[in-house]
Amino acid sequence: MKELALILSKTQMNNGQVCMGGLTWSGRHIRLFDKQENYLPRSVDLAPRQILEIEFIERKNNKLPHVEDILVLNIGQRESLEDKISVKEFLESKNISIWRGHPDELFDKLIQWTPTGKGYIDENGGVPSHSVGFWISDKDLKRYDYKGVRYQYNSRIGWRNIKYKGIEESVPVIPAGTLLRVSLARWKTFNDEEQPKCWLQLSGWYDLGNRSD
Structure with a gap:
């Protein structure tokens, strides 16, 4: 599956990795993992307010309340949300x-x-x-x-x-x-x-x- 996504958070994990969270253009909350179901490394070249084209599959066996996990297969073109609309305006546009x-x-x-x-x-x-x-x-x-x-x-x-x-x-x-x-x-x-x-x-x-x- 391919979709545009907006990165909205990059949080620190205790093992030196980071948890990347965002929203797809269809308004779905997502949390990004690699193909092996690992959190991404702290050095990953992603940051909040970046717009990405991502190819992903669902992570199996998600347990409530953590239903947002996806496995990223590929990251394509990216740009910045800056100077376009505010994050709040983006959220409102996606209800x-x-x-x-x-x-x-x-x-x-x-x-x-x-x-x-x-x-x-x-x-x-x-x-x-x-x-x-x-x-x-x-x-x-x-x-x-x-x-x-x-x-x-x-x-x-x-x-x-x-x-x-x-x-x-x-x-x-x-x-x-x-x-x-x-x-x-x-x-x-x-x-x-x-x-x-x-x-x-x-x-x-x-x-x-x-x-x-």
Whole structure:
């Protein structure tokens, strides 16, 4: 299958590889793997806002919520989205939903929160139909460092924090109104946990400082 795709995220993996995510021109969320079902190397010559012509096949046995995985067979002509339209305009042209407001709205309102404010989903609480999405926060997100870079959202009903996994340099504050890409990490258990979880993470942002609503 061949289709145009827009790359929208490049996130760091713990093994020196990167996870590349995007949207096809038909409006489908995708996550790029090589033919052997491996994540791409960190040195891969791909970056957010690139438009690519890709040839791909479906990755077999995708497990909810990670239904976006495809195996890339070939990458053809590429160009940049810059100076054409904004990412938000592109999303709107493809009728892609954007969550707005409090982070409790994310992923069909299925995110659960630990006492320290970290978000996750598990099978007991319900599994959403996909693992990536776009969000416009109604409050500034402030950076703090704890086991990596995190961004904190404060509200009267509790504070939330989201780990940042993008490759772009972090900033002290992400202003309210900025378009963000969020995702759910792969199923994993830590320590003595009996049930695996998918942890909420921040993949990147677009048009930093320019309100999107």
